[in-house]
Amino acid sequence: MKCEEVRPLLADMAGGVSDRAAEVEDHLGSCAACSAELGRYRATMLQLSALREDLAEPPAGAVERALAQVPAWRWRLLARRAMVDERVRYAALSLGGVVVGAVAFGLIRRRAARRDVSVAITGGRA
Amino acid sequence: MRRTYRHVYTQALRIVGDRHEAEDVAQEAYVRVFRGLAGFRGEAQFETWLYRIVANAAITYLRRKGRFGELSLDPEDEREEVAADVRVDEQATDRDVLSRALASLPVSLRAVVVLKDVYGMPHKEIAELLGTTEGAVKVRLHRARRRLKEELFGSEGRDEV
Numbered sequence: 039m040k041c042e043e044v045r046p047l048l049a050d051m052a053g054g055v056s057d058r059a060a061e062v063e064d065h066l067g068s069c070a071a072c073s074a075e076l077g078r079y080r081a082t083m084l085q086l087s088a089l090r091e092d093l094a095e096p097p098a099g100a101v102e103r104a105l106a107q108v109p110a111w112r113w114r115l116l117a118r119r120a121m122v123d124e125r126v127r128y129a130a131l132s133l134g135g136v137v138v139g140a141v142a143f144g145l146i147r148r149r150a151a152r153r154d155v156s157v158a159i160t161g162g163r164a
Numbered sequence: 165m166r167r168t169y170r171h172v173y174t175q176a177l178r179i180v181g182d183r184h185e186a187e188d189v190a191q192e193a194y195v196r197v198f199r200g201l202a203g204f205r206g207e208a209q210f211e212t213w214l215y216r217i218v219a220n221a222a223i224t225y226l227r228r229k230g231r232f233g234e235l236s237l238d239p240e241d242e243r244e245e246v247a248a249d250v251r252v253d254e255q256a257t258d259r260d261v262l263s264r265a266l267a268s269l270p271v272s273l274r275a276v277v278v279l280k281d282v283y284g285m286p287h288k289e290i291a292e293l294l295g296t297t298e299g300a301v302k303v304r305l306h307r308a309r310r311r312l313k314e315e316l317f318g319s320e321g322r323d324e325v
Contacts, residue, residue: 049309050302053281082313085262086281089178092259096173097187101166104191 039065044072052079165194171211172218178278179222181267185229193221215283223275223293231271258316265315269308276301277308 039058044065050056066073169190176189196217266274275294279285280301287305291298 046306049306049313052309053305055302078313078317079309082262082309082316083281085258085316086277086312087284088259089262089266089282092174092263093170094174094177094186096170096190097183100173100187100190101169103187104169104194105165107191107195 041065041069041072044069045075048072048076048079051076052083168214172214175215175218175278175283176222178266178282179219179275180225181271181274185225189218189222189225192225193218196221215285216289219279219283219285219293226271226275261316262312265312268315269311273304273308273311276304277312280305281309 039061044062047056047058047062051059051062056062066076172193173186173190176193177183177186180186180189193214197214200217266278269277276290279290279293280287285293287298287301291301294301
């Protein structure tokens with residue numbers, strides 16, 4: 039292959055996709071100029087992939103504006119977190135257990151108190 | 165939301181190219197995220213799922229704003245005016261130059277190269293998103309990479325040797 043045939047294929051080569059990779063590799067072995075060009079494409083793509091973690095600064099208050107747009111999101115988010123976050127789930131289960139226990143204890147005490155009043159009124163007669 | 169907002173906003177910005185529009189896209193993306201959360205079963209990574217939603221929201225936004233037409237133009241014929249100023253600042257880092265070069269690309273090229281080379285989306289998925297063929301996506305990707313390479317390293321190594 040000649041340089042003018044190889045050059046249009048280098049962008050795809052750098053991306054790892056080329057039907058003529060073997061032929062291009064063959065040419066690159068003996069052509070410093072085309073190898074350097076492939077290096078430039080690879081460097082460009084490397085920098086492109088690094089952009090993923092190069093985060094832009096959003097306008098001030100953007101997150102709050104997004105949250106205010108749908109206030110119910112907060113509750114949905116909490117519900118979702120309760121489903122997926124183990125700590126929140128266990129905290130919710132523990133709290134639920136305490137509430138159920140307290141209600142049961144209250145009911146038992148109330149029934150016992152009623153029985154005491156009934157015994158006091160009837161004097162223990164059936 | 166606070167943990168992911170900057171990622172979402174950045175991706176939206178890289179596709180639509182305008183800070184205020186990126187905020188609108190980020191808001192729309194979160195509406196979609198919350199609608200879809202119940203259906204998210206975790207087969208895909210959450211991050212990948214989120215990137216797809218943002219890409220979708222950005223393309224829908226461009227369509228709604230009538231800029232979707234730009235996505236189907238032949239990008240060889242268009243070159244935005246700002247492109248000439250990309251290398252004027254000698255102090256700028258390569259990453260700054262690249263960010264500005266990206267911003268100066270036509271939407272049709274920028275969307276493809278951002279989705280493929282920055283976010284790693286497969287050709288097929290990009291084609292579906294843009295309503296075009298995989299072949300067209302590959303052609304745009306090739307052109308976008310060539311332009312970006314020229315902005316970073318000069319045009320000494322153009323394809324036309």
